[in-house]
Amino acid sequence: MSLRDAILELARERAPDKTICPSDAARAVGGESWRDLMDDAREAARELARAGEVEISQKGQVLDPDATWRGPIRIRAK
Secondary structure, eight states, rough: HHHHHHHHHHHHOTTOOOOOOOHHHHHHHHHHGGGGGGGHHHHHHHHHHHHHHHHEEEEEOOOOOOOOOOSSEEEEEO
């Protein structure tokens, strides 16, 4: 399973107002090596947000996938 697929599957399994962490997808794909996939998981989330499939948020605010941001994020299916 790809990170993109994992993000979509996990986000869609949640209630519409619930979110996932990129680490959820990294863990699903990478097992014990999930930490090595975190940058890739965040980038996959950006790509999905650009495509309109998910929203990325931080502290309740929806983020622009093309903006520069740091820190913990959450992902919600659209």
